Amino acid sequence: MFQVVEYKRNDMMISTNHALIQMDRVCEFLAQSYWANQRERTTIIKSIEHSLCFSLFHGQTQIGFARVVTDGATFAYLCDVFIDEAYRGRELGKWLVECVLQHPDLLNIRRFLLVTKDAHGLYQPFGFEVLHEPDQFMEIFRHC
DSSP: OOOEEEETTTOOOOOGGGOOOHHHHHHHHHHHHHTTOOOOOHHHHHHHHHHHHEEEEEEEEEEEEEEEOSSSSSSEEEEEOOOOOOOGGGSSSHHHHHHHHOOTTTTTTTEEEEEESHHHHGGGGGGGOSOOGGGGOOOOOOOO
């Protein structure tokens, strides 16, 4: 459905190839996050299967991840972004977001959303802003 792309920088690689995702690592990372620590493994796997995913590798070890829920035409939602703690501070999060936004199937997306509690500084340089008209957005939020 989506183009498989790879981005390389020294001994690091970002790939959208689902076959490369190290599911145990991703589930472990998300279990430690504030936004997905209650998410069941089966839910994580299903969400990955239905998303465009970006896996960041150092050699053969997955050290980062980002997931985009999208129709590939008009809307995208960036979520589940993480970098392994041991690799933070190396601007890998910036590189990961940059690669997400450069993906050929996401270049012409009209509305690209994300939700973050504390990483505004990561996303703002890429053009993400607070909602211009938040009163036009509605949600159903279930504590599942």
